[in-house]
Amino acid sequence: MITISSRIDLHSHTTASDGGLSPQDLVARAAALGIEVLAITDHDTTAGLPAAQAEARRRSIVVVPGVEISALSGREEIHLLGYFVDLQNEDLQALLGRTRAARRERAEKMLARLAQLGLPWSGSVS
Numbered sequence: 001m002i003t004i005s006s007r008i009d010l011h012s013h014t015t016a017s018d019g020g021l022s023p024q025d026l027v028a029r030a031a032a033l034g035i036e037v038l039a040i041t042d043h044d045t046t047a048g049l050p051a052a053q054a055e056a057r058r059r060s061i062v063v064v065p066g067v068e069i070s071a072l073s074g075r076e077e078i079h080l081l082g083y084f085v086d087l088q089n090e091d092l093q094a095l096l097g098r099t100r101a102a103r104r105e106r107a108e109k110m111l112a113r114l115a116q117l118g119l120p121w122s123g124s125v126s
Contacts, residue, residue: 008038009030009035010064012040017044018042022048023051023052024052038056041066044067044068046065046096049065053065064084067096
C-alpha cells in the first residue's frame with residue numbers, strides 16, 4: 001500500500017534513453033534502496049517500460065509508466081514529464097517516433113558541422 005511516508009522517485013531514466021542501467025537493473029536498484037514507487041520517464045520513448053514493469057512485479061514495487069517529452073518553446077528546449085501514459089496509444093508513439101527522428105537529425109547535423117571544422121566523429125548517433 002502506498003502511504004504518505006512511501007519512498008517515491010518520479011523521474012528516472014534507463015538505457016532505453018540516457019540512463020546508465022537497464023530497465024530491469026534500475027528497478028532492482030530502486031527496490032534495494034527501498035523505493036516503493038518508481039516512475040520510468042525515459043526521453044522520448046516508452047521502450048523500457050514493459051521490462052521495468054515485469055521486474056517491478058517480481059520485486060513488489062510499483063512502476064509508474066511515464067515519459068519525458070522533448071519540445072521547443074520558441075528557441076528553447078523544454079522537457080515535459082508525462083505520467084500513467086498508455087503504451088499502446090498510437091498517437092503518443094507516433095509523436096515519440098517523430099521526436100526521436102528529429103533529435104537524431106539534429107545530432108547528425110552537429111556531427112557534420114564538427115567534421116567541417118576538422119573534428120570528425122567515428123562513432124554512431126543513437
